Amino acid sequence: MGAVVTVNHPRWVQFPIMLRSVGVGVGSALAVLVIYGCFTAQRTPTHRATPQTTPTSASTLPAGVRGAGVPNFWVRPGYRVDLVADNIENPRFMEFDDKGNLYLSRPQKGDILTLRQRGNRYEVVNTFISGYPTVHGMHFADGWLWFAQSGAIHKARDTNGDGKADEVVTVIPDGQLPKGGGHWWRPILVTDRYIYTGIGDSGNINDETETERQKIWRFNKDGTGKTLFCSGVRNTEKLRLRPGTNEIWGVDHGSDWFGRTLGETPQRFQPITDHNPPDELNHYQQGKFYGHPFITGNKLPRIEYQNRKDIVELADKTEPPAWSFGAHWAANSFTFLTKDHFPGHKGDMFVACRGSWNRVQPDGYRVERVLFDEVTGRPYGSLTIVKTLEGGSRVLARPVDCAEAPDGSVLFTCDTTKRIYRISWNGGKPTDAKSN
Ligand SMILES: [Ca+2]
Ligand SMILES: [Ca+2]
Numbered sequence: 001m002g003a004v005v006t007v008n009h010p011r012w013v014q015f016p017i018m019l020r021s022v023g024v025g026v027g028s029a030l031a032v033l034v035i036y037g038c039f040t041a042q043r044t045p046t047h048r049a050t051p052q053t054t055p056t057s058a059s060t061l062p063a064g065v066r067g068a069g070v071p072n073f074w075v076r077p078g079y080r081v082d083l084v085a086d087n088i089e090n091p092r093f094m095e096f097d098d099k100g101n102l103y104l105s106r107p108q109k110g111d112i113l114t115l116r117q118r119g120n121r122y123e124v125v126n127t128f129i130s131g132y133p134t135v136h137g138m139h140f141a142d143g144w145l146w147f148a149q150s151g152a153i154h155k156a157r158d159t160n161g162d163g164k165a166d167e168v169v170t171v172i173p174d175g176q177l178p179k180g181g182g183h184w185w186r187p188i189l190v191t192d193r194y195i196y197t198g199i200g201d202s203g204n205i206n207d208e209t210e211t212e213r214q215k216i217w218r219f220n221k222d223g224t225g226k227t228l229f230c231s232g233v234r235n236t237e238k239l240r241l242r243p244g245t246n247e248i249w250g251v252d253h254g255s256d257w258f259g260r261t262l263g264e265t266p267q268r269f270q271p272i273t274d275h276n277p278p279d280e281l282n283h284y285q286q287g288k289f290y291g292h293p294f295i296t297g298n299k300l301p302r303i304e305y306q307n308r309k310d311i312v313e314l315a316d317k318t319e320p321p322a323w324s325f326g327a328h329w330a331a332n333s334f335t336f337l338t339k340d341h342f343p344g345h346k347g348d349m350f351v352a353c354r355g356s357w358n359r360v361q362p363d364g365y366r367v368e369r370v371l372f373d374e375v376t377g378r379p380y381g382s383l384t385i386v387k388t389l390e391g392g393s394r395v396l397a398r399p400v401d402c403a404e405a406p407d408g409s410v411l412f413t414c415d416t417t418k419r420i421y422r423i424s425w426n427g428g429k430p431t432d433a434k435s436n
Contacts, residue, residue: 249283274328
């Protein structure tokens with residue numbers, strides 16, 4: 001174990017303290033950047049550069065269609081965005097069941113709502129469960145809606161069709177997993193054999209190697225058999241299998257204040273932090289290490305940890321992202337596309353990026369499509385489908401989660417504006433679609 005550096009975000013008032021306690025010089029940082037150059041030069045084709053932070057002048061670009069009540073989002077040509085629900089407090093994650101019910105978790109309210117489509121809208125029909133503070137991740141499997149609180153996992157089902165759960169079973173009670181702290185929300189994935197959940201960093205770049213945090217855990221479906229699955233994860237809020245495979249995928253938020261030890265002025269002049277490190281799309285595999293908090297992105301050490309004697313070994317064992325997003329985009333959640341609604345999109349991913357707070361110029365704030373190679377099953381590109389930032393600085397919405405609806409369109413939640421939007425295909429030539 002090297003020097004322990006505890007940094008909680010976003011309290012940049014701690015910045016002067018960090019300067020004294022860490023004391024990393026510019027020379028060391030340059031050494032890191034040289035190392036970075038070496039690694040990036042040797043990247044394999046699956047480890048691509050950060051996507052361009054486009055579009056910067058969205059108002060001048062051709063655009064798709066916005067339905068009534070949709071603010072001035074930029075929509076990629078060929079797509080359409082409609083407002084399908086509004087005035088719902090704290091809408092976070094979504095999950096459809098096999099009957100077309102849409103479940104919406106509201107951690108601040110401690111409940112899950114049941115919504116159903118009526119025409120072009122989704123309407124709340126009942127409260128599925130309530131009294132579960134921090135409820136967040138959900139997964140419908142085996143006829144049950146499984147859901148995670150910060151320290152517990154339950155499953156519930158509605159047996160009379162009124163949208164309210166009639167049976168709730170606690171699968172993993174409080175006490176087996178750490179709860180609370182920063183990054184208190186939990187993903188949940190239920191497969192044929194196992195339950196997977198993850199626990200993020202309690203702060204920004206805390207060394208929690210010896211704890212249960214920064215890791216993805218696996219359980220048997222009865223809640224027994226707690227097993228470490230993988231480590232080095234900062235904040236992954238959803239886990240899903242890539243369709244047709246047993247591969248577990250998720251997006252991970254990169255850390256903040258990358259350049260803070262080098263003399264940046266927080267919130268005003270932070271040219272290093274603004275662009276580092278990337279947010280990540282990871283293929284999580286058993287026993288692998290994903291770098292955090294010591295190593296970011298494509299095997300680049302965090303400056304605060306670069307003097308660890310084992311930093312090169314840590315970089316060597318780090319599994320780099322399968323795809324990288326822009327720094328501080330807050331790539332938050334995603335859905336794989338399994339249907340034929342969008343031409344040539346099957347197997348791709350729509351990612352909700354909630355947007356930056358740790359950049360001088362805001363960025364992120366979008367739904368991004370990650371394109372997967374049908375042959376290799378690996379990401380090879382990404383495109384912005386909806387951008388929710390106007391004029392480079394005006395935040396119109398903060399996308400939280402994406403869910404594929406039964407008809408193949410994709411919903412995305414926006415928590416701060418209390419809305420759900422739908423992205424659909426508007427016809428025309430699929431200029432960005434892969435050939436079928
Ligand atoms: Ca019921
Ligand atoms: Ca990583």
